[in-house]
Amino acid sequence: MSEVRELPLVEAIREAYRQEMERDERVFMVGQDIAGGIFPHTKGLVEQFGTDRIVDTPLAEVGMYGTAFGAAMEGFRPIVDFMFAGFFLNAASPILAQTAQFRFIHGSQMSLPMVITAACGAGMRLGNEHAMLVHNMIAQVPGIKVCMPSTPYDAKGLMTAAIRDDNPVAFIWHLGTMMDRGPVPEEPYVVPLGVADVKREGSDVTLVANGFQYKNAEIVADKLAGEISVEIIDPRSFSPLDIDTILKSLEKTGRLVVVDESWESRSTASEIAAQVVDVGFDLLDAPIRRVTIPNIPLPGGHMEPYVAPNPDAIEAAVRDVCR
Amino acid sequence: MALGKEQMALLYRNLIRADHFDKMMMNRIMQGKLIGFYHPGDGAMAAGVGASTFLGDNDILNPHHRAHGLGYAAGRGIDVGRYLAEHTGKVDGCCGGRSSFHWSFPEKKLYGASGFIGWHFCPVVGWGWASKRKGNQMVLMASGDGSYGQGGAHEAMLFAMNWKLPIVFFCENNGMAIHSTISDMHPMPDISSLAQGYGMPAVVIDGQDVFAVAETVIAAREHALAGKGPTFVEAKTLRLREHDVGTPDLARAEPRDAQYLEELKKRDPVVLATTRVLAEKVLTQKQIDEIYKEAKEEVAAIEKFADDSPIAQPSIEELLAGVYVA
Numbered sequence: 266m267s268e269v270r271e272l273p274l275v276e277a278i279r280e281a282y283r284q285e286m287e288r289d290e291r292v293f294m295v296g297q298d299i300a301g302g303i304f305p306h307t308k309g310l311v312e313q314f315g316t317d318r319i320v321d322t323p324l325a326e327v328g329m330y331g332t333a334f335g336a337a338m339e340g341f342r343p344i345v346d347f348m349f350a351g352f353f354l355n356a357a358s359p360i361l362a363q364t365a366q367f368r369f370i371h372g373s374q375m376s377l378p379m380v381i382t383a384a385c386g387a388g389m390r391l392g393n394e395h396a397m398l399v400h401n402m403i404a405q406v407p408g409i410k411v412c413m414p415s416t417p418y419d420a421k422g423l424m425t426a427a428i429r430d431d432n433p434v435a436f437i438w439h440l441g442t443m444m445d446r447g448p449v450p451e452e453p454y455v456v457p458l459g460v461a462d463v464k465r466e467g468s469d470v471t472l473v474a475n476g477f478q479y480k481n482a483e484i485v486a487d488k489l490a491g492e493i494s495v496e497i498i499d500p501r502s503f504s505p506l507d508i509d510t511i512l513k514s515l516e517k518t519g520r521l522v523v524v525d526e527s528w529e530s531r532s533t534a535s536e537i538a539a540q541v542v543d544v545g546f547d548l549l550d551a552p553i554r555r556v557t558i559p560n561i562p563l564p565g566g567h568m569e570p571y572v573a574p575n576p577d578a579i580e581a582a583v584r585d586v587c588r
Numbered sequence: 589m590a591l592g593k594e595q596m597a598l599l600y601r602n603l604i605r606a607d608h609f610d611k612m613m614m615n616r617i618m619q620g621k622l623i624g625f626y627h628p629g630d631g632a633m634a635a636g637v638g639a640s641t642f643l644g645d646n647d648i649l650n651p652h653h654r655a656h657g658l659g660y661a662a663g664r665g666i667d668v669g670r671y672l673a674e675h676t677g678k679v680d681g682c683c684g685g686r687s688s689f690h691w692s693f694p695e696k697k698l699y700g701a702s703g704f705i706g707w708h709f710c711p712v713v714g715w716g717w718a719s720k721r722k723g724n725q726m727v728l729m730a731s732g733d734g735s736y737g738q739g740g741a742h743e744a745m746l747f748a749m750n751w752k753l754p755i756v757f758f759c760e761n762n763g764m765a766i767h768s769t770i771s772d773m774h775p776m777p778d779i780s781s782l783a784q785g786y787g788m789p790a791v792v793i794d795g796q797d798v799f800a801v802a803e804t805v806i807a808a809r810e811h812a813l814a815g816k817g818p819t820f821v822e823a824k825t826l827r828l829r830e831h832d833v834g835t836p837d838l839a840r841a842e843p844r845d846a847q848y849l850e851e852l853k854k855r856d857p858v859v860l861a862t863t864r865v866l867a868e869k870v871l872t873q874k875q876i877d878e879i880y881k882e883a884k885e886e887v888a889a890i891e892k893f894a895d896d897s898p899i900a901q902p903s904i905e906e907l908l909a910g911v912y913v914a
Contacts, residue, residue: 317721323750328713328743335714339648339722343714359710359740363702372683373910375694407911431913 269448277417277449278306278438281424282344284453286314289342292428293318295332296346303348304384304443326355330381334364337379342428350385350437351397364433365408376431380424381409386439386477386526387558387573392565401527403435404504410434410458412502415479417447419501422456430458439526441477459505463514467496470583471514473537474524475499478556478574482524485579493587503533511537512545519550520586524574529557554582591799595642596870599798600861601879602641606633606662607858608883610655612891613675617833623677624688629655631828634857635760636660638801639728639823643809646697646725648715650708652732653701654760656689660730661700666693668886669893678897684910685900706735709744716753716818726754726812728805733779734765742782745818749786754812756805757783757820760795762827767838783820795823796857799864826852 272280286292293314294307300321302308311319322329326347333343347353353360364377381403387396404411410432414420420438427434464479465486472495474482479499486495496514500507515521521541525534534555541553556574564572591599610629617626629636636659640649649664651657661671667682674681674691682693691700699708708729715727735741736759748755759779763770770777783790789811793804801823808819828849830837837844865871871879 320717323743323746325743325746327710327740328747331710331713331740331744332717332747333714335711335716336718337714338711339715339718341714341718356710358704359707362704363707363710368913369907369911370683370687370690371692371694372681372686374683376913410912 269450271446272417272449273444273446274414274417274420274438275304275306275443277421278424279308279310280449281421281428281453282307282310283313285425285428286310286318288453291340291342292344293320293336293341294344294346295320295322295329297322297324297329297348299346307346326352327359330356330359333379333381334359334377337377338375342378344380344382344428347381347383349395350383350399351394353381353383353399360409361403361406365406367408369408377433378431379433380427380436381433382436382438384440384443385437386441387563387569388441388477390565390567390569393562396563396569398437398527400435400437400503401525401532404533408433409504410502411437411504412458413437413439413476414501415442415464415476415499417445417449419456419462419499421449422454423458423501425453426455426458429455434458439476442480445480456501459502459507461498461500461502461507461510463496463510464499465495465497467494468517469494470520470522470587471496471498471511471518472522472524472579472583473498473500473511474579475501476526478524478526481574481576481579484576485583488576488580489583493583495583500533506533506536506540508537508540508544511541512548515541515545515548519548521549521553522556522579522582522586523553524556524579526574527557528560529555530560532557551586554586556582591803593870595802596799596865596868599637599641599802600865600871602637602662603634603798603858603861604879605883605886606637606655606659608887609658609662609668612887613656613658614833622675624675625832627653627656627832628829629658631852631856632760632762632795632825633659634798634861635795635801635823635825636730637663638798639730639758639805640664642802642806643728644725646722647809648697648699648719648725648727649730650699650712650728651701651730652735652760653689653703653705654732654762656691657700660698664696664698666696666698669890672890672894673897676894677900678894679900680893680897681900706731706738706740709735709738709740712744712755713747713753716748716755717751719754720751726756726809728756728758730758730760732765733759733761733763733770734768734773736779736782737773745783745786745788748818749788752815752817754815755818756808756812757818758805759820759822760825761822762825764827764831764839766831766835767840769839772840778822780820780822788818788820790820790822792822792824795825796855796860798857798861826855828852
């Protein structure tokens with residue numbers, strides 16, 4: 266068997282776009298400066314699919330988003346790119362108040378198949394507007410799914426799943442993973458939404474981490490190897506959240522640390538902690554620790570390394586629950 | 589393009605039906621037999637009827653909150669029994685009794701009112717984009733004058749003109765937004781003046797004249813279907829009553845002038861249309877009497893249907909199953 270080809274994460278996303286647009290004529294992309302490829306995930310697509318399916322819009326997020334929203338109601342399957350995830354807030358009302366809840370409120374009669382995508386994350390010292398992670402804001406609202414890949418394999422599979430899903434799906438990707446290389450099969454495949462992945466097996470502590478923070482989790486697990494055996498679970502989706510995989514891991518480890526590149530309060534880390542205490546209290550041998558951004562706006566400049574979750578903070582939390 | 593007598597008779601019939609529907613809703617909210625609000629359309633039902641009666645089956649239509657879209661519902665030919673059942677939280681409601689007055693008939697591409705005034709300026713871009721690609725349909729984007737304060741309105745007009753989308757921006761300008769007058773909210777008396785900046789054709793018409801509205805929208809629809817892009821149609825209308833039943837009828841913080849409101853009643857579209865259909869011998873008084881009788885019978889059947897339908901109270905499990913497509 267030949268070795269599986271390696272691709273950077275951003276090219277894995279692009280391959281999902283390309284294959285799904287070849288497979289289904291209803292799929293198209295809309296965004297700002299996507300034809301030229303302000304991020305390389307759309308680079309070159311306009312040459313194959315033309316401006317009818319790689320649609321650049323004026324600098325107007327409501328109209329841009331509306332292109333996708335209305336077209337989805339008319340049977341198209343749009344992918345709408347917000348460039349930086351924080352910019353989604355310019356269209357938060359139609360996304361969260363209308364799109365996500367539209368199907369239910371209108372009697373579950375219609376579907377709104379669409380992908381809302383954007384890059385995000387700390388690491389470029391750009392400050393809150395560009396770095397803000399929005400996954401928890403979106404995931405709080407019923408009717409929309411939310412996922413973020415940690416590896417190129419998951420990136421292609423989750424994007425393919427998101428495009429084929431009949432619900433609105435927010436696919437957020439972290440800039441700190443953009444050029445990470447990993448094995449990506451050439452044929453189309455799906456990584457199911459709402460299914461977590463045990464990325465590393467261990468027996469002493471369950472460490473939940475995703476996106477760029479998954480990489481930090483691996484750094485910590487490598488460092489502690491031989492001393493503390495760390496099991497890493499990547500939730501992959503924030504909504505729906507696969508709590509069962511985390512509970513199953515806790516049966517073995519009894520200890521839980523959740524890393525979430527988001528504010529400490531009301532985050533996915535908080536949600537996982539609440540659900541585990543609710544239905545898995547007897548599995549715990551130690552308090553749950555959350556590694557998050559303190560409740561302050563994410564500053565730019567030189568403060569990101571210690572304000573955002575980092576290997577030192579994760580290691581300290583792991584050691585704390587394993588005392 | 590002048591309307592034929594059959595078209596005029598159909599418009600007249602729909603206007604009388606819509607007027608009866610509006611009065612039905614007024615009566616019911618006063619009797620406590622309606623959930624939530626009712627934003628009466630009394631004296632202003634012609635615009636919706638004229639704009640919607642001659643749309644194609646594939647066209648997308650999205651009425652706003654005034655009269656809860658009943659003028660448009662009458663023109664579109666929806667099952668108003670299911671509409672009223674929705675407004676009363678019944679199982680036969682068009683949205684399963686979940687939507688309060690945020691009703692829709694998705695199978696008819698009729699997406700009704702929202703409390704987020706101007707929400708539809710967002711999806712209208714995609715409706716127009718999709719319609720242009722399909723080639724055999726257009727969008728009638730209905731709203732009031734107040735909604736043109738929303739930034740999304742300007743984004744929608746920008747996109748529509750950039751991409752020559754088949755959209756009719758149909759503005760019912762009644763000069764009032766709750767208690768605010770148009771002179772407080774817009775620098776120009778005509779909302780359609782906004783279209784100028786986008787190079788969009790615009791026309792101001794008498795929204796009390798159901799026939800003039802229909803003629804204008806038919807022409808704007810043909811313009812759209814011919815690939816020539818959007819049109820702004822501003823239908824000047826009025827508001828005889830308060831914003832919604834139970835709210836004081838103020839202009840800014842003062843009661844609206846009673847004598848002025850009495851004057852407005854002379855512009856009732858039913859009076860204007862009746863005068864014309866008789867004068868032009870489109871209908872006889874006997875035929876008009878028959879239309880009124882049928883409208884009353886239709887309202888009775890609508891109310892019976894909605895009242896007979898059981899209250900919708902599905903289990904939490906059933907509701908959870910309706911959030912996502914499985």
